[in-house]
Amino acid sequence: MIRPGTAVPVAPEEAVRAEAVLAKLQLLVTRKLDGLLQGDYAGLLPGPGSEAGESREYRPGDDVRRMDWPVTARTTLPHVRRTVADRELETWLAVDLSASLDFGTAKWLKRDLVLAAATAMAHLTVRGGNRIGAVVGTGSGVPERKVSRSWWRRRPETVGDPAPGGPVLRLPARAGRKEAQGLLRAIARTESRPGRADLGELIDMLNRPPRRRGVAVVISDFLAPVEGWARPVRKLGVRHDVLAIEVVDPRELELPDVGVLTLADPESGMLHEVQTADPGLRRRYAEAAGEQRAAIARALRAAGAAHLRLRTDTDWLLDMVRFVAAQRHARTRGTTR
Template sequence: MPLAPDESARAEAVLGRLQLLVTRKLDGLLQGDYAGLLPGPGSEAGESREYRPGDDVRRMDWPVTARTTQPHVRRTVADRELETWLAVDLSASLDFGTARWLKRDLVIAASTAIAHLTVRGGNRIGAVVGTGSGVPEKGGSASWWRRKAATAPDPVAGPVVRLPARPGRKEAQGLLRAIARTRIRPGRADLGELIDMLNRPPRRRGVAVVISDFLAPVEGWARPVRKLAVRHDVLAIEVVDPRELELPDVGVLTLADPETGALHEVQTSDPRLRQRYAEAAGEQRAAIARSLRAAGAAHLRLRTDTDWLLDMVRFVAAQRHARTRGTTR
């Protein structure tokens, strides 16, 4: 089922504003020798320099180390033609927001920024976009699912769409338009399977970007991220809403699980409940960060209540500074 005309017009308007904003703010960030958002190591051998804490020991230059008796690493020149793949999670939990943005809007914004930063110079960009299965799980509210089913897409369309990697700004704009027009489906999405699709078929070394709230169980997606990082430079963009970190004191609050439809009443005026909620949310986010760090992925957290573009600019600047200091993690 295609988007309604008003929803399609809104998606086009939001995408147009985002592209203008990104162009104004991010132009000039890629001046220099790097072709993409992450200054990856490339494959062409360059000069050697002394080892610094945090350098990849796999790039040790043993002949120079032996001659100088000081550990050296071999620099490499970043590949000029870059292939970037996005794993875009648009599961039902992303259709939520209590601040300046919906989480799904932030997903589209991040995709727009990455496309702008990586599509130059003949670079290619593709994506796999995942949403719910369209099948409600047990325990969901019947009336809630009837309302969702009325706006759900054709179930035969499938929960995952692959958009092939192509060069050029026009193709990148078409890819972003397809992401923006994706309708979120009810049911749980398999984030691990979505990430694993970036490994099939095997591709030459490039950049892989995973955009999600990572609320799926860590054990379901941690191994695919580690596997992806063996061959590619991985960037994980975590989308967070402040209400997922702490509850406000607003009395009795009825909450609906966007993926199962289950309803829960919560007494938010209880300070102990709010404290337990904040502690559990903090532990969950810490576990996500640990898993991404252990996988060797760069980690960027974007919040719906802050300036996401400023956060991204700071992240890119920090990555470049870290590369000159010898580490990007």
């Protein structure tokens, strides 16, 4: 049992492996993705900005579309609302590290792809004084943990009431590559716990407290019931640009013909024996998996979120490069800036 206020011990070999993986990912991401998104997101261009600021009296030449009617009515003098120019981007990651992510039958574990996606997003968004933070869900059973400013040098602390969906590691948004590397180390060293994380609650934490407009990235296998997380994603999309990164293993889409197969649910521990030699069962499994993934895609599309699917049996970096290039082309409509 883990007592509140104590950090989860990490084996030395796991820490060494995490450092090696992060170093390799940093090199791969730098070579492939560097420069693809420079200047390609809202918030860094000069202009009046979109964040509401203070009100002042109207002067000839002011844009009447910025009239502050409530203040005008109270003071009986015309006022306009000033806006604050957006000079930096704030990115928040909702990282699902529940037990179902410790699975993989191809080149990678799904957990490895989660870390790879987080590394890529950190590298793409951390430049120019931008800030990046994260909330990490790991299962159920212990309270939420919050990490202070020097969270890569100090032990996490348990604060507040227990999180409804289980343990959540909150990493505050900080600027700078050193801070981003520390954030990635904290994610890499986070251990999964038995039980299923509440994905809807994890996503909803990006809405509390309300933050300035930015980018919200949800990284998960989205195996939780769609009705549990669809509304929080829609709510998140009202204010932020949302990117959903779905991590998939091929065995979650179809079963191979290998006879009797014993499967263990990593979240509940239940064992199931499946006769994969039955073609009807394999067909029904593939149909059910296809319907599940289609429901996930529909929910994300209805929320207005960009959807990137990473598979453990393909080149995740190539998939991400293609996605970033497609997003850039769509935003610039085929033109260069």
